[in-house]
Amino acid sequence: MKTVYCSIHGFGAIGQGVAEVLLRKKEYLESLGLEVKVVAVVDSKGATVNPEGVDLADCLARKRTAGTVALESISGVEIIQSVDHDLVIETTPTNIRTGGVGLQNMLAAFQTGKDVITSNKGPLTLKYRELMETAKAAGSHFRFEATVGGSMPIINLANEVLAGNKIKSIKGILNGTCNYILTRMLEERASYNDILAESMQLGIAETDPTYDVEGIDTACKLVILANAIFGLDVTYNDVDVTGITKVTPEALEMAYERGHVIKLIGEVSKERIHVAPRLVPINHPLAVGGTLNVASVETELAGEITVTGKGAGPIETASAILSDLIAIYGN
Amino acid sequence: MRVSMDIELKDVPGQMLLALQPLSEYKANLITVVHHHQKRTPRKTVPVKLILETRPESIETIKAKLEENGIRVVRVGEHRFRESINVVLIGHVVHTGIQDTIDEIDRTGFAEVVDLSLSMPGINMLSSALMKIDAVGKEDLQKALAILKEVSTKKDLLMVLPIDIQA
Ligand SMILES: NC(=O)c1ccc[n+]([C@@H]2O[C@H](COP(=O)([O-])OP(=O)(O)OC[C@H]3O[C@@H](n4cnc5c(N)ncnc54)[C@H](OP(=O)(O)O)[C@@H]3O)[C@@H](O)[C@H]2O)c1
Numbered sequence: 001m002k003t004v005y006c007s008i009h010g011f012g013a014i015g016q017g018v019a020e021v022l023l024r025k026k027e028y029l030e031s032l033g034l035e036v037k038v039v040a041v042v043d044s045k046g047a048t049v050n051p052e053g054v055d056l057a058d059c060l061a062r063k064r065t066a067g068t069v070a071l072e073s074i075s076g077v078e079i080i081q082s083v084d085h086d087l088v089i090e091t092t093p094t095n096i097r098t099g100g101v102g103l104q105n106m107l108a109a110f111q112t113g114k115d116v117i118t119s120n121k122g123p124l125t126l127k128y129r130e131l132m133e134t135a136k137a138a139g140s141h142f143r144f145e146a147t148v149g150g151s152m153p154i155i156n157l158a159n160e161v162l163a164g165n166k167i168k169s170i171k172g173i174l175n176g177t178c179n180y181i182l183t184r185m186l187e188e189r190a191s192y193n194d195i196l197a198e199s200m201q202l203g204i205a206e207t208d209p210t211y212d213v214e215g216i217d218t219a220c221k222l223v224i225l226a227n228a229i230f231g232l233d234v235t236y237n238d239v240d241v242t243g244i245t246k247v248t249p250e251a252l253e254m255a256y257e258r259g260h261v262i263k264l265i266g267e268v269s270k271e272r273i274h275v276a277p278r279l280v281p282i283n284h285p286l287a288v289g290g291t292l293n294v295a296s297v298e299t300e301l302a303g304e305i306t307v308t309g310k311g312a313g314p315i316e317t318a319s320a321i322l323s324d325l326i327a328i329y330g331n
Numbered sequence: 332m333r334v335s336m337d338i339e340l341k342d343v344p345g346q347m348l349l350a351l352q353p354l355s356e357y358k359a360n361l362i363t364v365v366h367h368h369q370k371r372t373p374r375k376t377v378p379v380k381l382i383l384e385t386r387p388e389s390i391e392t393i394k395a396k397l398e399e400n401g402i403r404v405v406r407v408g409e410h411r412f413r414e415s416i417n418v419v420l421i422g423h424v425v426h427t428g429i430q431d432t433i434d435e436i437d438r439t440g441f442a443e444v445v446d447l448s449l450s451m452p453g454i455n456m457l458s459s460a461l462m463k464i465d466a467v468g469k470e471d472l473q474k475a476l477a478i479l480k481e482v483s484t485k486k487d488l489l490m491v492l493p494i495d496i497q498a
Contacts, residue, residue: 246489250450251459278494
């Protein structure tokens with residue numbers, strides 16, 4: 001049995017999802033010869049630390065009742081530097097301006113020879129090259145399947161499953177909030193603002209929806225794909241971005257009458273990175289509704305391959321983190 | 332019937348008039364003249380493309396008349412639109428002058444707005460238009476879209492293109 005010692009940074013929706021999945025998959029992981037011990041759980045108030053492994057069920061219960069896991073006020077970076085472990089699971093909030101605490105955690109992890117698995121797009125959007133080089137110099141693994149498309153496999157699909165194929169382009173819907181809004185506007189023939197309000201009530205859109213509806217989130221995901229799959233060295237500023245705020249129910253209806261839906265489509269290839277609302281034929285593989293995400297990978301040998309799945313949600317996103325964990329330590 | 336005609340004019344003044352006179356004489360409706368001022372053929376003539384609407388039976392006569400006027404007719408063919416796409420425009424489509432936009436595309440001769448649906452839900456609300464554009468070939472379509480893109484940027488319209496078109 002191999003023991004993987006890890007820390008979880010950020011204990012919100014995704015951090016807790018990871019804890020739940022680790023509990024649920026304990027036996028399965030053991031069947032792969034893996035025992036995962038969490039030495040620290042960190043939220044914005046502080047942390048729970050135990051070099052022998054914290055009790056995850058206890059952490060989840062405490063977070064629910066007390067609102068925090070913090071038993072001591074120690075930062076994530078301090079834990080990474082002072083507590084011996086192998087893996088940092090980074091699920092703190094995305095900050096695309098500074099990289100936020102996530103960037104500091106990741107760099108500290110590499111500097112101390114640890115591996116990183118993350119769902120946090122910020123640092124990758126901002127400092128991809130630096131992070132990759134630091135990880136490589138340290139001999140650390142760095143995996144981030146959960147940053148793009150939640151549960152939907154895309155980075156590992158292109159780089160590993162389709163290994164040997166040149167990837168020509170990837171096109172898809174990478175933001176569930178925008179997909180939900182456009183789907184509902186057409187269904188209800190309702191205005192953008194009405195459906196946005198509905199989405200907020202349902203918790204599908206955030207209180208500040210700018211990041212999603214202006215196409216910024218999709219652009220950040222394309223930046224990660226461009227760097228990780230197409231070997232480019234780009235940042236957010238290299239993306240041509242148009243969001244969905246101007247789309248009208250009338251436009252959706254006229255398009256529908258002619259057999260099309262309007263979707264916020266992200267598109268990346270070596271030549272261009274582009275986000276904009278596009279007309280998609282109703283029977284096209286990318287014409288999925290609701291909060292679903294979808295991506296078509298155009299490959300050199302295998303033709304076009306399309307994957308679709310839930311782009312968000314704690315357990316779904318934790319599933320991508322789990323698959324990264326198994327990819328590093330399984331076997 | 333719509334016909335495209337490639338002709339060559341001598342590089343001396345008054346040639347265009349000689350070319351257009353048989354058209355009006357035979358009641359052909361001239362849609363566009365694409366005049367390549369800078370270009371010269373190996374024969375030092377100026378290549379010009381005419382697109383006209385005329386009765387099929389007049390074509391041969393017009394051609395003969397042009398040649399009588401000393402104009403070389405290189406190619407005559409039916410002018411067929413092979414490419415067609417839908418484009419959505421959102422914004423203040425109408426009061427920024429949609430007719431201008433349509434005219435600008437139609438004037439190219441190689442592309443044409445063939446269908447337009449408009450929806451204006453109210454004053455101060457965004458209007459939406461769905462435009463069907465036909466073009467002779469793929470490149471022509473791209474050129475028409477480039478025009479549309481320029482107009483959209485200038486008029487602050489959101490242009491929604493089909494997914495399989497290079498935006
Ligand atoms: N939600 C999804 O479906 C989804 C899908 C894919 C990727 N992601 C990404 O995954 C990450 C986490 O998302 P989420 O939905 O779990 O967000 P969230 O619910 O807001 O959770 C963020 C967590 O980070 C903690 N935190 C904030 N500042 C911190 C600091 N300085 N040090 C340590 N912890 C800190 C918060 O602490 P408190 O609990 O004390 O506030 C909270 O526990 C984000 O980067 C997001 O973009 C999310």
